[in-house]
Amino acid sequence: xxxxxxxxxxxxxxxxxxxxxxxxxxxxxxxxxxxxxxxxxxxxxxxxxxxxxxxxxxxxxxxxxxxxxxxxxxxxxxxxx
Amino acid sequence: xxxxxxxxxxxxxxxxxxxxxxxxxxxxxxxxxxxxxxxxxxxxxxxxxxxxxxxxxxxxxxxxxxxxxxxxxxxxxxxxx
Numbered sequence: 001x002x003x004x005x006x007x008x009x010x011x012x013x014x015x016x017x018x019x020x021x022x023x024x025x026x027x028x029x030x031x032x033x034x035x036x037x038x039x040x041x042x043x044x045x046x047x048x049x050x051x052x053x054x055x056x057x058x059x060x061x062x063x064x065x066x067x068x069x070x071x072x073x074x075x076x077x078x079x080x081x
Numbered sequence: 082x083x084x085x086x087x088x089x090x091x092x093x094x095x096x097x098x099x100x101x102x103x104x105x106x107x108x109x110x111x112x113x114x115x116x117x118x119x120x121x122x123x124x125x126x127x128x129x130x131x132x133x134x135x136x137x138x139x140x141x142x143x144x145x146x147x148x149x150x151x152x153x154x155x156x157x158x159x160x161x162x
Contacts, residue, residue: 006122021123021147030142032134035126041087042102045116053113061111066102 001046002080003058007067008039042066043079054078082127083161084139088148089120123147124160135159 009015015037022036046054055078062074090096096118103117127135136159143155 008122008124018123025142025146028146030138030146032127032130032138033125033142034128037124039122039124041089041120041122042099043089043118043120044114046113047115049113057111057113061106061114065106065109065111 001049001051001054001078003044003046003054003076003078005042005044005058005062005066005074005076006039007042007062007072007074008037010071010073013071039072040066051078051081082130082132082135082159084125084127084135084157084159086123086125086139086143086147086155086157087120088123088143088153088155089118091152091154094152120153121147132159132162 018036018038021038022033025033025036044058046057049057058076058078059074062076063069067074099117099119102119103114106114106117125139127138130138139157139159143157144150148155
């Protein structure tokens with residue numbers, strides 16, 4: 001089973017890395033890109049568990065391990081059974 | 082307009098960061114997670130261009146700036162008009 005977890009800063013938290021990317025894009029002439037927020041993507045391969053168990057496991061792993069929930073938010077999805 | 086670009090190593094390229102995350106998850110008892118590949122997500126806010134122009138801009142920015150196409154692959158999508 002394939003799943004994906006996205007982790008990025010909460011909207012209220014400054015993202016200096018994203019700002020640096022936006023500034024670099026502007027320098028290169030990509031003015032239509034008004035804002036950039038950078039985050040992390042984790043593509044997971046799961047085995048030996050049911051979809052129901054995966055639906056319990058993924059938010060737990062995201063909240064307890066992959067994201068710092070004080071300053072980061074996460075989303076998860078199952079891509080493929 | 083909101084868009085998202087995902088950048089990650091090509092499948093043929095070793096991902097030591099993803100392996101470290103997988104090992105950490107196994108140490109914590111999350112054995113069903115067989116493999117982890119880590120990448121970057123860029124959430125972009127676009128302005129002043131049409132959807133058609135965005136569909137031309139996004140793969141260009143991904144290929145020329147955000148990804149190193151020698152070792153990385155990318156996907157892009159428009160999330161919201």
